[in-house]
Amino acid sequence: xxxxxxxxxxxxxxxxxxxxxxxxxxxxxxxxxxxxxxxxxxxxxxxxxxxxxxxxxxxxxxxxxxxxxxxxxxxxxxxxxxxxxxxxxxxxxxxxxxxxxxxxxxxxxxxxxxxxxxxxxxxxxxxxxxxxxxxxxxxxxxxxxxxxxxxxxxxxxxxxxxxxxxxxxxxxxxxxxxxxxxxxxxxxxxxxxxxxxxxxxxxxxxxxxxxxxxxxxxxxxxxxxxxxxxxxxxxxxxxxxxxxxxxxxxxxxxxxxxxxxxxxxxxxx
Numbered sequence: 001x002x003x004x005x006x007x008x009x010x011x012x013x014x015x016x017x018x019x020x021x022x023x024x025x026x027x028x029x030x031x032x033x034x035x036x037x038x039x040x041x042x043x044x045x046x047x048x049x050x051x052x053x054x055x056x057x058x059x060x061x062x063x064x065x066x067x068x069x070x071x072x073x074x075x076x077x078x079x080x081x082x083x084x085x086x087x088x089x090x091x092x093x094x095x096x097x098x099x100x101x102x103x104x105x106x107x108x109x110x111x112x113x114x115x116x117x118x119x120x121x122x123x124x125x126x127x128x129x130x131x132x133x134x135x136x137x138x139x140x141x142x143x144x145x146x147x148x149x150x151x152x153x154x155x156x157x158x159x160x161x162x163x164x165x166x167x168x169x170x171x172x173x174x175x176x177x178x179x180x181x182x183x184x185x186x187x188x189x190x191x192x193x194x195x196x197x198x199x200x201x202x203x204x205x206x207x208x209x210x211x212x213x214x215x216x217x218x219x220x221x222x223x224x225x226x227x228x229x230x231x232x233x234x235x236x237x238x239x240x241x242x243x244x245x246x247x248x249x250x251x252x253x254x255x256x257x258x259x260x261x262x263x264x265x266x267x268x269x
Contacts (some may be wrong), residue, residue, distance in 0.1 A: 003028035007035035010126035040126040042116070045134045049113045052145045053106075059148050060106035063099035066155075070096050075165045080158030083151075098155055102148045109144055112137035167237075174212055176235045177202050179243075180220075183234040187226040197224050 003023040006013050012035040019031045032038035069076035079096055087093035116137050119130050177198050184194035201223055205212055213235050220227040233239045245251040262268075 001027075001029040002038075003031045004038040005031075007032055007038040010036050010039050036126050040123070040128075040131075042120060042131060042134050045138050046113070046116060046120075049109075049116065049138060049141050052141045053109050053113045056106040056109040056145050056148065059145075059152055060103045062152065063103040066099040066159075067096045067103070070094075070099075074169070076162055076169070078160040078162065080155065080160075082158070083155045098151050102152060105144050105148055109141050112141045170237055174202050174205065176212055176237070176240055179234045179240045180212070180231070183231055184224060184226055187228070189224065189226055 003019070003026060005022060005026070006017055006019040023029075023031050066077065066079065068074055070079050079094070079099070081094075083096075083098040085095050085097050087095060116134055119133050123130055180201065181191065181194040181198040184197060185191050189197070201212070201215070201220070204210070217227060217229055217231060220231060234243075241250045242252065245254060247254065
């Protein structure tokens with residue numbers, strides 16, 4: 001919140017004005033200390049547009065997840081009908097319009113930032129008419145990101161999560177193999193060796209078309225005597241989630257605590 005008034009064309013003014021008094025009257029917290037910089041600088045515009053580009057990037061990444069998760073292949077979520085359209089050709093298809101559009105708008109915001117950087121890169125000091133190009137880029141980037149945030153917020157409110165589909169996906173493959181390796185580490189085995197032991201167990205599963213959870217404690221002890229009865233708790237999805245109890249982890253208590261902090265910061269009820 002710096003007042004440039006009084007900087008003149010590039011070197012200040014000859015008139016005996018009190019710039020600090022004027023700044024107080026106009027609600028500025030301070031005055032620009034370098035007139036040449038005040039006239040020719042557009043860093044503040046670039047900073048805003050950089051923040052908008054970063055925000056748009058995160059919205060785009062979230063949108064990509066929504067597009068994937070709502071696809072026939074995943075079916076993790078169902079997007080609200082009011083944010084989608086049907087296919088012009090395939091009557092059974094539901095197009096994730098809003099996430100795709102938000103994802104596409106990100107390139108537009110990036111373009112505005114890169115465009116202004118390109119305008120500025122070769123300008124001599126101080127003011128040049130080229131600088132007028134900052135207005136259209138800034139205002140459109142603001143409008144675009146504001147609209148994207150609004151739409152994404154409303155979309156998330158109406159989103160339906162298919163818990164059964166997500167549970168099936170998490171239940172497949174060898175997602176819990178790392179839990180076995182970590183378990184061995186907690187029993188004193190170096191991770192390099194724990195990694196090798198777990199690899200042999202997974203290979204046995206693949207070769208024998210077995211699921212990791214079909215192994216008994218006796219089976220596992222054939223690979224390492226460090227396996228004990230409590231290993232069976234380590235190869236459950238619930239156990240794997242709850243063991244990540246450090247700050248930033250997936251344990252329910254950590255997630256709930258973080259949600260409370262965010263709700264307070266955002267003024268949510």
